[in-house]
Amino acid sequence: MLLKPLLFALSATLLTTLPHKALAQADTQGQLTQQIDAQVITEHKGTFNGERLSYTAITGTQPVWDKAGHPIATLHYTYYKKNKVKDPATRPLLISFNGGPGSASVWMHIAYTGPRVLKIDDEGYPMQPYGLKDNPDSVLDVADILFVNPVNTGYSRVLPEQDGTMADKQTLQKRFFGVNADIEYLAGWLNTFINRHGRALSPKFLIGESYGTTRVSGLAHELQNKQWLFLNGVVLVSPTDIGIKRQGPVKSANRLPYFAATAWYHKALPEALQKQDLLSVLKQVEAYTLDHYLPALAKGAMLSEQTRQEVAKQVAYFSGLSQQFVLQNNLDIPNHAFWKELLRERGYTVGRLDSRYLGIDKRDAGEGPDYWPELDAWLHAFTPAINHYFRHELNYKTDIKYNMFGDVRPWDRSNNEVGEQLRLSMAKNPYLNVMVQSGYYDGATNYFDGKYNLWHLDPSGKMQHRLRFKGYRSGHMMYLRRPDLTQANQDLREFITDSLKYNQSAKY
Template identity: 60%
Template sequence: MKKIYPLLIVFAIFPLIAEAQKVEIPIDTTITTNHTTIIKGKTISYKAIVGFQPVWNKERKPIASLSYTYYKRTDIKNDENRPLLISFNGGPGSASVWMHIAYTGPRILKIDDEGFPVQPYGIKTNPNSVLDVVDIVYVNPVNTGYSRMIPGEDGKMPEKKLFFGVNEDVKYLASWINTFVTRNNRWRSPKYLIGESYGTTRVSGLALELQNQHWMYLNGVILVSPTEIGFKFAGPVEVANRLPYFTAAAWYHKMLPAELQNKDLLEILPEVEEYTINTILPATIKSGYLEASKKEEIITKMAYYSGLSKKTIRQHNLEVPKSYFWKDLLRNKDGYTIGRLDSRYKGMDIKEAGDTPDYNSELTSWLHAFTPAINYYYSQELKFKTDIKYNMFGPVKPWDRKKDNFTGENLRSAMAMNANLHTMIQSGYYDGATTYFNAKYVMWQLNANGKLSDRLSFKGYRSGHMMYLRNEDLIQANEDIRVFIAKSSANINKGSKY
């Protein structure tokens, strides 16, 4: 059972409420509570620190304050080799709430075994948390969670361009991490970054930035539901790569022919992947110059693998948009749409006609459960009480995408220069936004010279973008992190060398 002990530490530079009707952002504050939990059948003691740590400008003046939650195991006497996991979500305007209270943290929200919201809302023990093997800090970039920009002495806010861009995001977060590691005496620790969705772009860039600008060498990077991380595959490659995802989602909803439907998903996907690479890709490249008989043969096969009609595929010239797929797959069955980030979820549009769903059914379901859970958790269990709004999604536009195409190259360069650095990719088969096959493609591009195979791995799960919401995948995905940490930290005492 989890226990909450009395509040131990509160250091505040700025009060949360300086005067009536005015809410101030803490700049350098920590609130610590002590807890126990049970992970994998063993009792674990830990402390939870809800903190605010500043971002400084060149004059060492605070220009932003980032909120974070740091979990540190307290029942280990010698922790010099204890790993540290630094966790980011994506967006880029998303808080760290998702992986914090649904994946790796010691407390997770109450949902059913498939990830759907249940009431009353709340929090429960996570018996699968990786806190048994690694300390974890969940970081909220500017304007996410409780993190905000700080006005200067003249009362003016800093320029948004200092934070809201691919390179700016990586630069200030790397400096922030340096400060955190120094303050918490974690320089000796094996260090890991985990990012989800746009967070994979973020941690890929951070791997090289930390290494080159802060001389902080990582042991591992975990990419959860990765974006393209700069490896551009628009055009024929992106179009062709849709098919394996179409197959997975159609299989889940029992929309495939009986011959396929009666097989297990993992029996089908390798066959579809091969067909995608060897047939769909060259056909998409050839486009309108494809022989009519060959095109009709491919249309028939695509319908067989996707659950879509031949007419639909023909009308789209083999290029069925994913948004149309979400709208059309079940149109003539029960009239529901399917989710973008997790296609197991159904939605209901006002009209069954149309080209795209009215809303993201999975996101609505997630916010249903996450928002009350995180607000309750901070105020009641972690003892952080405030009138600051917790931004599940914060305003970060316009986001500067310059050099977005370098983050994957940055990760590849970091791995080339650091023989201890490993990367693991985790992806859900039913994710229609950052598909599992695109994730495999990203892994292949990272390994362009073929020499990183022993330090790259892919793990797939029978769920969507946040694969850990399904209990069976929550168990397996956390176990995969444990194995990854053990493998990537083995033999590090023998030196970083080829």
């Protein structure tokens, strides 16, 4: 039902409620601030990958219902679709999630694949005046894009119970806040969205960043097995362990290539390594990690003193740390110790999510950094931009706070089998391909762990041709660095087009 047309100088905006009972969402003070099942439509133009096109942006809310049909939450989303598409069955749909858990779908929205991106410098650092600019690298030329905010992130919220009270924490965890609860309700929500918007026939892709990779790995299985929606691709950006165990020596050893990348960036390696290209250095470190470092850590106290000294020397050589520091940590260097120690003599710490960023601690002494400089830099740029964007460019007006990070704790991490679920989905669906995208300077979800995921996602080796890895010279949000924004979108564009199998049977 059309409620009211609002005309703006740059775009025509329509506020509509969908053909359900009109319901309003209340904030914590009880003030009615937004419809829980409504949308705002604006029209835009842009040039993406050299193609000039017009597109529609639909941003709004759609409920989550319980089994009795009562709305228990409303999810805010933004949906971009190319205009004048003759056959939606040939137009891919890319569904995007961020992670946390508890993070809004803001990071990839206005910094990676969306049609508008942050005004930041070419290395990703914030600049004033804040704002957005066109994103010529967006994949909107090859796919429509849906950004979804899970419960309590962005403008998405839990709704009151039928008696007007709010559910307790235990109920909320069971419904929303856990590995499997998150996957289950989002799959149902997506099924509704896809059918509402006529996308049942379209090729479908999921992309998730950080914890979002756990989410989309499980969603591939849930959508296929419970909603009967089959995918063409899943993209894992800066992936978590996705339920694939990396404990003990494996977890420790896999850090070394990341240490080497960070030390190389900060020119902290010996000259023989420093003068080489990063990828050349990483090739050597990866080989040493698998062939020597991992077995040494596995042997632990069984190592001879001579071997212990040799391993310490080589780890120091590749990490930029002193041999003494490596020995003091029994060859096993924790991440937080590395972030504090690498540039200690220069008076700086390095970032966790992106170790190109430098921090200043109260004391140079200590075991770990006082704060994460990269996260503060990102919030510095993203927060004003996303609030301005929705209100003034997409004309979505609400008094509800946009949660960059929302309250979703405690999060139930039990029974996390999403890696196996993703493998099984690939086995059952010959169309389904997987790509990992990782930044070499990401210390939270390091790139070598991402490679390890791919090696162990399909132990049979029979689906390796459907897996691909792409690395970038930046951190967790690898797209913030300008050259990587272009390359990552191009890699994503090629992955989407390569995964389309029109008029080809889905069989082995």
